[in-house]
Amino acid sequence: MVEDHLKGLNSAQLEAATHTEGPLLIVAGAGAGKTKTITHRIVNLIKQGIAPDKILAATFTNKAAKEMREKIRFAIAQFKSLGSCDGDGQRKFLAENFRAFEMGYCEPFVSTFHSLGVYIIKENSRLVGVTKHFTILDENDSISLVKESIKELNLDPKQYEPKKIKGIISREKGKFTHLSDYAENEVSYLGKIVAQVWDIYEKKKSKENSLDFDDLLLKAVKLLKENENIRKIYQERWQYIHIDEYQDTNEVQYLMSKLLAGDKKNICVVGDADQNIYSWRGANLKNILNFEKDYPNTKIIILEENYRSTKNILEAANEIIKKNVYRPDKNLFTKNKTGEKISLYEALDENDEADFVAVKILEILDGETNVASVGSLSGLASPALPLDSSACETPHQSKFIPPSEIAILYRANFQSRVLEEAMLRYNIPYQVLGTKFFERKEIKDTLAYLRAALNPESLSDIKRIINFPGRGIGKTTIAKIFAGERNTLPIKMQIKINNFYELLEELKEKINTSKVSEVIKFTVKKTGIETELSSGTEEDLEKLENIKELATLALKYDNLENGAGIEKLLEDASLASDQDGIMLAENKKQTTNAVRLMTVHASKGLEFKYVFITGLEDGLFPNNHNGETKSGEDREEERRLFYVALTRAKEKLFLSFANFRTIFGSRQINTPSEFISDIPRDLLEKEGEDPGIKTIYI
């Protein structure tokens, strides 16, 4: 007897969803209903009488976590027999977008690995060696700290690139390598240097009471590993563990799952080796490939039916991924229609490419995509016509395609610029993912005041704001303050410094007595940021707008206790990714219904009716970073990346490449990507005029 909430699952999905005890590996191809299956499994567990708060699900992005949380809520609401959770509360909750545990609701704990780390660390901060108000360093913060460490060793940061060194350290930490082991075993010259930098870097962080992204996982794992009592507590707390995108886990995340799963081994992982696109960040395919060895008696379920794409799209994707050697054999199939062929456009240069994309999008929005050819694109000066937003709703109601069903993908962020300009020119509503709201200077500055108020040890924050807005406190002075030589400074300077620290005190006071949104407004005024920006240029005014946006966003935290709200806001800000930008910074300008521009990496997990994959040129995609010879494995990763891109599309794919592209201000000639010729000819269809002519004309 299949219960209501399990209807709509195919047999493999059903089998996975109803499996309860013991290890479970779900190998799910693209578009095979991975999230659906995992959510239903969770709902089923609850239905079986497992307390919701005994269930944990870890994801990689906030977005994925949010999505899963909402799906679970939705499914639960459907059989609203959940005794201890009251319906109204949940609905309110959903609207306010907060995690269950914080407010005492009983819901599964769905979070990113990093938030999970923060959660565990905060509950045991003393043992970790930080205070409750520790600062989370973002990538840039970490890099500058590494840079300082390099300088401290009297080494030239130009010779030893901080970014590179940070990368090495990060990689090692992700492998759970202990610094002392690294220092001992590393014989290379660079390795020795890295070990020294690493050492100083760690010391700086602990002095500043801060943790980097790697620490958030690492410290939590150490805690679990080295302390049996604590381990038991969490194993008891979460008896059913789910890991999303298991193919992307690194060693530390792998250990975390393992330690949490404990002896019960009620662990369910979902993943797809073909979609491993983060190995450069330490993601280790072995984790998923060896799962059954790690957990004897693993139940393995393979989801091979794709519900997303047309046959043509899927065939192209299958053909592409087949060329990879290092992968488990599997073949996705679909019962969907054959669909249209894949369009291929050869552009003269990146501008031409962008124009092509824009014109096509206009056609799609007008419901005229089925027209076989666009004809000449050279006369584009008078484009099809400027849509005001109403145009897309007018003539063909039946074919109405919301702009948000269209995505433009590219390999590297810099490519977005030309495309963005084209969207602007043709008046197409668009949204670029990748500009991280919380990484904007003005936002970081504002938040730095709050962080510094809560954690006065945070030198990086203080450095950032002590002279912004200008207070006449310069570099040398700052150095003296940090060296503890404050009282050797001229009295006038000392007064300035005291005023600054008093300001921080005031902020702290405000934090503890007011709502979050109030605190933000207060901060902007009191610190002088507002005055500084309101008298300035257009750019400054935009910055001010962004800060207002921050204040609006802060409203969401107002119902938390004074102090706790700010803390949560700061945590979310540190852990937010560009994807979450959509949900957090959602500016009212109907951005939600807009064409999405993003990197292929950012598109993972998403789907769109129409997908444009641009810049398919040798060296760009597949990417061949500064001509270094790529190993076979790197090349396979690029291929997987292309596979991810292809499988985002539901109905129609457009591929394009440009013969010329301007990079670093110089115009380069490119050959088409090998990926194009890897797609069977009969699935492709040329767009635009005869490419031969164009190529000769150049």
Add this chain to the structure above:
DNA sequence: CCCACTGCTTTTTTT
């Protein structure tokens, strides 16, 4: 300490 100028790097992907 601040500002302006210069010249040098940047653009792979991210929690």
Add this chain to the structure above:
DNA sequence: AAGCAGTGGG
């Protein structure tokens, strides 16, 4: 092409 860090003059 542009943005940034580092330098030097005020």
